[in-house]
Amino acid sequence: MTPIVAIRDLTKVYERGGVTVAALDHVTLDIAQGEFLALMGPSGSGKSTLLHIIAGIDRPTGGSCQVGKVTVTELTESELADWRNQNVGFVFQSFNLIPVLSAYENVELPLLLMNLSGTKRKQLVNTALELVGLSDRAHHLPKQLSGGQEQRVAIARAIVTDPALIVADEPTGNLDSHSADEVLQILQTLSSKAIGKTVIMVTHDPRAAGYGTRTLHLEKGRLKE
Amino acid sequence: MNIATFILKNAARNKRRLLLSVLSAAVSLFLLVTLMVVLRELTQPPSDGDSSLRVCVRNKVSLAATLPQRQRAEIEKVPGVVVCSPFVWFGGKFKEDEQMIFGTIACDPEKLPQLLQEMKIDPEEYAAFLKDRTTCLVGHDALESEKFKAMGLKVGDRFTVMSGIYPTTLELKIAGSYRGTIDDRNIFFHHKYLDESLKDWGLTGMWWLRIDKAESMGPVNTAIEAAFANTANEVRAESERAFQMSFVSMLSGLKEVIAGISIAVLITLFLVTASTMSMAIRERFRELAILKAIGYQRRELFAFILAESFGLSALGASIGAGGAWALYTFADMKKATGGFFVSFEVTPHMLGTAALIACILGIASSLAPALSVSRMSVVEALKTLD
Ligand SMILES: Nc1ncnc2c1ncn2[C@@H]1O[C@H](COP(=O)(O)OP(=O)(O)OP(=O)(O)O)[C@@H](O)[C@H]1O
Ligand SMILES: [Mg+2]
Numbered sequence: 001m002t003p004i005v006a007i008r009d010l011t012k013v014y015e016r017g018g019v020t021v022a023a024l025d026h027v028t029l030d031i032a033q034g035e036f037l038a039l040m041g042p043s044g045s046g047k048s049t050l051l052h053i054i055a056g057i058d059r060p061t062g063g064s065c066q067v068g069k070v071t072v073t074e075l076t077e078s079e080l081a082d083w084r085n086q087n088v089g090f091v092f093q094s095f096n097l098i099p100v101l102s103a104y105e106n107v108e109l110p111l112l113l114m115n116l117s118g119t120k121r122k123q124l125v126n127t128a129l130e131l132v133g134l135s136d137r138a139h140h141l142p143k144q145l146s147g148g149q150e151q152r153v154a155i156a157r158a159i160v161t162d163p164a165l166i167v168a169d170e171p172t173g174n175l176d177s178h179s180a181d182e183v184l185q186i187l188q189t190l191s192s193k194a195i196g197k198t199v200i201m202v203t204h205d206p207r208a209a210g211y212g213t214r215t216l217h218l219e220k221g222r223l224k225e
Numbered sequence: 226m227n228i229a230t231f232i233l234k235n236a237a238r239n240k241r242r243l244l245l246s247v248l249s250a251a252v253s254l255f256l257l258v259t260l261m262v263v264l265r266e267l268t269q270p271p272s273d274g275d276s277s278l279r280v281c282v283r284n285k286v287s288l289a290a291t292l293p294q295r296q297r298a299e300i301e302k303v304p305g306v307v308v309c310s311p312f313v314w315f316g317g318k319f320k321e322d323e324q325m326i327f328g329t330i331a332c333d334p335e336k337l338p339q340l341l342q343e344m345k346i347d348p349e350e351y352a353a354f355l356k357d358r359t360t361c362l363v364g365h366d367a368l369e370s371e372k373f374k375a376m377g378l379k380v381g382d383r384f385t386v387m388s389g390i391y392p393t394t395l396e397l398k399i400a401g402s403y404r405g406t407i408d409d410r411n412i413f414f415h416h417k418y419l420d421e422s423l424k425d426w427g428l429t430g431m432w433w434l435r436i437d438k439a440e441s442m443g444p445v446n447t448a449i450e451a452a453f454a455n456t457a458n459e460v461r462a463e464s465e466r467a468f469q470m471s472f473v474s475m476l477s478g479l480k481e482v483i484a485g486i487s488i489a490v491l492i493t494l495f496l497v498t499a500s501t502m503s504m505a506i507r508e509r510f511r512e513l514a515i516l517k518a519i520g521y522q523r524r525e526l527f528a529f530i531l532a533e534s535f536g537l538s539a540l541g542a543s544i545g546a547g548g549a550w551a552l553y554t555f556a557d558m559k560k561a562t563g564g565f566f567v568s569f570e571v572t573p574h575m576l577g578t579a580a581l582i583a584c585i586l587g588i589a590s591s592l593a594p595a596l597s598v599s600r601m602s603v604v605e606a607l608k609t610l611d
Contacts, residue, residue, distance in 0.1 A: 052603075057517075057603040078523075081520050081522045081523075084519065085519060092515075096512070098515075100237075105226045108226055109519065112228055113520050
């Protein structure tokens, strides 16, 4: 089976005042479709950097990253934006919802970039909210939701465009264990055979990593199997 | 939701700031339009169609110098001249008053209706004016003014005016009033009366003429100037409008002051709007990074910012310039300024200028934040905590 994510010899070097830091050091990795991959490792080991490059919001110093048939590392800024819109869903540690928009409107945001009718958008938003179990909170503002609910809205926003890839950087970092479980269960469902999304999650929490199908450890920019 | 509602919700997220910045744009543009109106009023005195048919002949040496009355016969002989009247700016003031805003003008009463053809006078009152050389005609607006009301002056009453220019004091009886001219605030009286009171003066301040047609203006002026060339009283003949403009050139200092204030207002407004916009964007930097991550292009984020800043200044400008227009159009500015300003008109040109300023302002103040957003790296922006 061909991998959905193929990373070859990926390197990211930062230079600060003559000192070079290798955030990623020749990383090679394949991720299959439908995997729920947990990335672990100490702080500063390069987890976020790897996730950002796969998701197309950061660029490597060397090596390549292919997602599906697209070599992400070769796209221009503007091509990348369109590619992200259609292929990647983002979930962050701090939920990053727009405070002046309702849950419904936050989920609708990525759809505004697509050429869809109002009815189609409505249908997609409602499906996504239903999937995260928040249909009854659609018209609440973020500040009227709990942290766990906010993160579930963020997941709905990430999946509403039906992307193949979901990237989550410490999605449970700000949540209590009950809310964390809810979020992790949703991510697990998304990667199930029925839905078939590929989920890549960075976490510090071994319990969270337990929800994944595979766990990888990064240390000083290198993969430790 | 669509993009427009998204932009509106963003703009309205801090209602007090929105209100304050719209108000500051509104106040500034109100002030600017007002300054433009004042400038126009001062530099372009109101004129009617007939003013292109009237000529002022004055002493070539200076406005203050006089001309001998014997010139009149010569001027009347010039082809194209229809009417000629002496014209003396008496500089009249009431005894108690330092200043009088009404013009007091000595002229030939018989020629007045021909010079100011739009002037409407009651025939009986005009007859009374002609008959008695100590009488005067008072403009309707002057007669209705606070000043005249306070002194209890009406048709038939007498009042005393001192001259700020000539060594005499006259007692004038109000024979009647006129209206219909571009500026119904002047007081016209008999030049003969002034002449007598100055012990057979034999002079006039200027000559005031009417010509047969606009095309005669050039030839008539040349002929009159030539007629008195190389005499002790050389003259300068020019259209009434050109004559008025020569007063205005004395105001050029004022013009620069007004231009200076306008520029200061614009700069302040720009600083206020620009800082409002960059504050609004800095607050939302992280959110904009998220939008970028989920696929919004630079140009789309740029358009959001531009639309917000544009909308803000457009709203402010409409309120400010529109308010100025409404106020100066529907309020009686003549009355409000004590008759100092007559038309106080907001022209389409001024509204256009205000709109242009609002556009430039909207664009200029969004440039810096838009630039920082387009340069933004999603990864860097995500690291900033809110
Ligand atoms: N902009 C930058 N300039 C210089 N060095 C950077 C920059 N961004 C990241 N780094 C370095 O790259 C390395 C990897 O950073 P990264 O954020 O990927 O770590 P991480 O594994 O996600 O850590 P954490 O668990 O704390 O989030 C770190 O050593 C970090 O100091
Ligand atoms: Mg990290």
